[in-house]
Amino acid sequence: MEFLYKAYADSGEVEEGRVAAAGKREAADELKSRGLHPMTIRKTGEKKKVSLFKRRRLADLAEEWESLLSAGIPVTETLDILGGGRSGKEKILLGEIKATIEAGHSIAESFAGSRAFPPFFTALLQVGELSGTIPEQLRLAAACYRKEEEFIAGMKSALSYPVFVLFFSFLVFALILTVILPSFAALFDALDIPLPAVTRAALALGLFLQEKRFYFLVELLLGAVGGVVWLRSERGKRSTDAFLFRFPFIRRLYLIRVTLALSALLKSGKTLSDALADIADITDNSAVKEELLKIKKDIERGGDFAQSMERSFGDTALARMIHVGMESGRLPLFLERSAHLMTEETKRKLTGFRKILEPSLLLFVGLVTAAIIFSVLLPVFSAVGTHMGV
Structure with a gap:
C-alpha cells in the first residue's frame, strides 16, 4: 500500500511525500529510519479529517460527556445518552463511534477514525484513556x-x-x-x-x-x-x-x-x-x-x-x-x-x-x-x- 505522510526532520523542516509500506505502523518505521519524525500518515485516497463539530458544539459535547462519566456511567451508555440528545449527522456519528468501541477499538482510536473530530480533541482523549483521566x-x-x-x-x-x-x-x-x-x-x-x-x-x-x-x-x-x-x-x-x-x-x-x-x-x-x-x-x-x-x-x-x-x-x-x-x-x-x-x-x-x-x-x-x-x-x-x- 502507498501512504501520504507529513513529517519533520531534525532540522525542524516539514516534509511531505509518499511512502510504500504494508501498514501505517510500517510506514512510520520507514520514515523514522530516514531520520524523519511522522506527524500524519494516511492511506492514498483516504479523505483528510474534517471536523464536523464546531467549537461551541465540541465544548457542549465535552461538558455533557464529562458530567455523565463523572456520574459513573459506562462509556458506551454515555454515548447512547449523548446521541439521544442530538439529531442528524451528530447522532449517527456517535452511534458509529459506540459500535467501533464495542468492536474492541480504543476510545481515542474510535473518535480519531471517525474523521469528524479535531486532532486536539482526540489527543486529549488518548491521554485521558492511558492515564484514566x-x-x-x-x-x-x-x-x-x-x-x-x-x-x-x-x-x-x-x-x-x-x-x-x-x-x-x-x-x-x-x-x-x-x-x-x-x-x-x-x-x-x-x-x-x-x-x-x-x-x-x-x-x-x-x-x-x-x-x-x-x-x-x-x-x-x-x-x-x-x-x-x-x-x-x-x-x-x-x-x-x-x-x-x-x-x-x-x-x-x-x-x-x-x-x-x-x-x-x-x-x-x-x-x-x-x-x-x-x-x-x-x-x-x-x-x-x-x-x-x-x-x-x-x-x-x-x-x-x-x-x-x-x-x-x-x-x-x-x-x-x-x-x-x-x-x-x-x-x-x-x-x-x-x-x-x-x-x-x-x-x-x-x-x-x-x-x-x-x-x-x-x-x-x-x-x-x-x-x-x-x-x-x-x-x-x-x-x-x-x-x-x-
Whole structure:
C-alpha cells in the first residue's frame, strides 16, 4: 500500500511525500529510519479529517460527556445518552463511534477514525484513556474551546461593522462611477464647456468601466478563481501562511491558541516535547508549525523554552511568564494566565482600533463621495454662471 505522510526532520523542516509500506505502523518505521519524525500518515485516497463539530458544539459535547462519566456511567451508555440528545449527522456519528468501541477499538482510536473530530480533541482523549483521566481531559477540552469561541466571537463583533461599511461603500462608488457619472457625459457635451481635470478623470473612468464592464467582470472572476486555486495549492498556502505570520496581530492570535492548547496538554500529563509536537500537528498554519518544531528541537537539545518562544513569536511578556512558570513548576497555570492576559489585551486593542476605524471610514467615504459629486457639479455651476454673466 502507498501512504501520504507529513513529517519533520531534525532540522525542524516539514516534509511531505509518499511512502510504500504494508501498514501505517510500517510506514512510520520507514520514515523514522530516514531520520524523519511522522506527524500524519494516511492511506492514498483516504479523505483528510474534517471536523464536523464546531467549537461551541465540541465544548457542549465535552461538558455533557464529562458530567455523565463523572456520574459513573459506562462509556458506551454515555454515548447512547449523548446521541439521544442530538439529531442528524451528530447522532449517527456517535452511534458509529459506540459500535467501533464495542468492536474492541480504543476510545481515542474510535473518535480519531471517525474523521469528524479535531486532532486536539482526540489527543486529549488518548491521554485521558492511558492515564484514566478522561473526565478531566474533557473538562480541559471544553474550557479551551469555550475560550477560543469567546475570543473569535469578540473579533467578529469588532470587525463586522467596518467590513460592512467598506462593502457598502464599494457598491456606492461602483454605482456612481458606472451609472450616474456617464449619464452626465451627454450634458457636458451639449454645454460645450471646458471640464476640470478631476471631472475629466472621473468621466473617463466611469465611461471605461461602463463600456468594459463585461470584460472587467470576466477578468475579475478569472482572477478570483485563479487566486483561489493558487491559495489552495501547497505553495500558495505556505506563502500565505508566511505572509500572515509576519503581522504581529495575526501572530498574536496564533500564539493565544498555541498557549491555550499547550497548557491543556501539559495539564493532561504530556511532556513539553510531545505537547509541542501535538500542537504542531494541530495548527493549520505552516509557518507556526515550523516554529513550533524548531522550539521542540531546541528544548530537546537542552535549550531554554522561554527564550525559544521569544525568538519564534517575539513576545517578551509571554517569555517572562514561561520562565516564572518553569522556575516554580507551574508552567501550565502560567501558560493559561498568559493566554487570558493576551486575549484581554487583544480585545482592548480591537475595541480601540474599531473606535478609530469607524469614524475614519465614514470620513473617508464622505470625502470621496463629496469629491465625486463636486467633480460633476463644478462644470454645471460654471456653465450656469457663464450663462448668467456672473
